[in-house]
Amino acid sequence: MAKKVAFLQGNEAAAHGALYAGCKFFGGYPITPSTEVAEVMSAELPKVGGKFIQMEDEIGAMAALIGASLTGTKVLTSTSGPGLSLKQENIGYACITEVPCVIFNVMRGGPSTGMPTGPSQSDVMCAKWGTHGDHPAICLVPASVQEVFEETVRAFNLAEKYRTPVMIMPDEIVAHMRERIVFPEPGELEVIDRTGPSVPPEQYKPYDTSFGDIPPLAAFGSGYKFHVTGLNKMQDGFPTTKAEIVQAEEERQVRKVEANKADIMKWEEYLVDDAEIVVVAFGSTSRSARFAVDEARKAGIKAGLFRLITFWPFPEERLLELSKKVKAFISPEMNLGMCAGVIKGCIEGNAPVLGIFRVDGEPVNPGQILDKMKEVK
Amino acid sequence: MAGRYEIRFSGAGGQGLILAGVIMAEAASIYQGIQAVQSQSYGPEARGGASKSEVIISDTAIDYPKVTKCDALLALTQEACDKYSHDLKEGGVLLIDSDLVLRQPEGNFKVTKFNITNTAKNEVGREIVTNIVALGAMVALTGVVSKENAEKAVLARVPEAFLELNKKAFNIGYDKAMAAKA
Numbered sequence: 001m002a003k004k005v006a007f008l009q010g011n012e013a014a015a016h017g018a019l020y021a022g023c024k025f026f027g028g029y030p031i032t033p034s035t036e037v038a039e040v041m042s043a044e045l046p047k048v049g050g051k052f053i054q055m056e057d058e059i060g061a062m063a064a065l066i067g068a069s070l071t072g073t074k075v076l077t078s079t080s081g082p083g084l085s086l087k088q089e090n091i092g093y094a095c096i097t098e099v100p101c102v103i104f105n106v107m108r109g110g111p112s113t114g115m116p117t118g119p120s121q122s123d124v125m126c127a128k129w130g131t132h133g134d135h136p137a138i139c140l141v142p143a144s145v146q147e148v149f150e151e152t153v154r155a156f157n158l159a160e161k162y163r164t165p166v167m168i169m170p171d172e173i174v175a176h177m178r179e180r181i182v183f184p185e186p187g188e189l190e191v192i193d194r195t196g197p198s199v200p201p202e203q204y205k206p207y208d209t210s211f212g213d214i215p216p217l218a219a220f221g222s223g224y225k226f227h228v229t230g231l232n233k234m235q236d237g238f239p240t241t242k243a244e245i246v247q248a249e250e251e252r253q254v255r256k257v258e259a260n261k262a263d264i265m266k267w268e269e270y271l272v273d274d275a276e277i278v279v280v281a282f283g284s285t286s287r288s289a290r291f292a293v294d295e296a297r298k299a300g301i302k303a304g305l306f307r308l309i310t311f312w313p314f315p316e317e318r319l320l321e322l323s324k325k326v327k328a329f330i331s332p333e334m335n336l337g338m339c340a341g342v343i344k345g346c347i348e349g350n351a352p353v354l355g356i357f358r359v360d361g362e363p364v365n366p367g368q369i370l371d372k373m374k375e376v377k
Numbered sequence: 378m379a380g381r382y383e384i385r386f387s388g389a390g391g392q393g394l395i396l397a398g399v400i401m402a403e404a405a406s407i408y409q410g411i412q413a414v415q416s417q418s419y420g421p422e423a424r425g426g427a428s429k430s431e432v433i434i435s436d437t438a439i440d441y442p443k444v445t446k447c448d449a450l451l452a453l454t455q456e457a458c459d460k461y462s463h464d465l466k467e468g469g470v471l472l473i474d475s476d477l478v479l480r481q482p483e484g485n486f487k488v489t490k491f492n493i494t495n496t497a498k499n500e501v502g503r504e505i506v507t508n509i510v511a512l513g514a515m516v517a518l519t520g521v522v523s524k525e526n527a528e529k530a531v532l533a534r535v536p537e538a539f540l541e542l543n544k545k546a547f548n549i550g551y552d553k554a555m556a557a558k559a
Binding site for chain 2: 005007032116117118173176177178179180284287288290291294363365366367
């Protein structure tokens, strides 16, 4: 049978990806340019026995997500910059309580209300450091409508597998762009469910590290009861200020992601093997970069593209390796150098990082990248 | 076709230009079986302000989803024409509403003009189908998707009660552009 094909926006693809992954709850507050995710979820969730709630605001939406997820449900919210700022307190709460949830954030111009309909890539640092304190961060940055679908499924898998919030952050161009999408059949993409308890309720502890760094999570309503708090906690979920427990627990929470980087990181290398200039790009900017790389090759310039699909955790080791053999990196981005800064932080000064930074609501175009390549001596 | 063909639909917010672009892209991607990407840019206003919808059509995979050198431009308002004609390439197709765009950009373009908005209002009967009249005309002028595939894409997007209205709008736009072109 022929597969189902459609011509969809990135935002619509995200909603369909969430449903494919088994999402049964959406809590959110509409905001341009992400509202289509909520629109599709509000229409589709009731059909599969799910619940859609438009909350009073963004932090309320995060609270709803945490509560719903604790009942054993896969949960999604969607927002954009200002909404991401408002969610931060409860994102931290989900980090420390280790509650799986997926946050779909469309990057628009900022800070504050900024440029609601203009594209941006300036929320990538907010994905890691928006909420205070040390905590794990996973952030995915798809570049096509098909990839938005697939990465949304992967975002759910990572959230459930590692018991942590996962952010998926297309820029406005990818979110609103329409392309052909081929829907995967059920079973074609891996769908991961969280691990439940293997002990009876009276023996269950929600942060029981005898099961490893990622303790099984019981569902409220299934006969298991446990304490949930934003305070530093012991294995049974109750608060503690005991130094050695707090230290070990904080380190474990960050280690859930750090020790599993190889499983979480994803990138694509295009013509990188013999490249003297490597463009590091993500989202819609990576599409400009690929266009520019093809043009550069035609002109005899040895350029390649390193396309980030996972932004956090960042592929530090691979970029360090490449930095030993390239003449320069180019970092085109719709912000004032956030990714360039991260690249510089991991390549030990081995190569220059040339930036092309735009915050005027217009995409970095291929011509700009090509011009920058020509500056490399 | 060989390589990228870049089309921009522009006018004021609320004129349905984004939808016109979506239908053009669906005609290419779903019905014609070639590659298409549609994107848009608009202001925070619900109506008014310059608005554009861009469609890239290609026989190979499309990387950059926006216009680099515009092959064909539709401008329904003077503001849109002034704002979005700067990268129309030499010899490119320019379709303008002759009642609303009085200052034409300078350059060597294949210009077609007719009273698009008034055609929708008076000949089709509803101003709301201005975008479909313009789409019919752009299909005729660009030739990148067949008339049949474009019409299928239009009808697939329209509620049943308005099929005839949109079919009429599409065909009048197509025929007027063909006549104006010749």
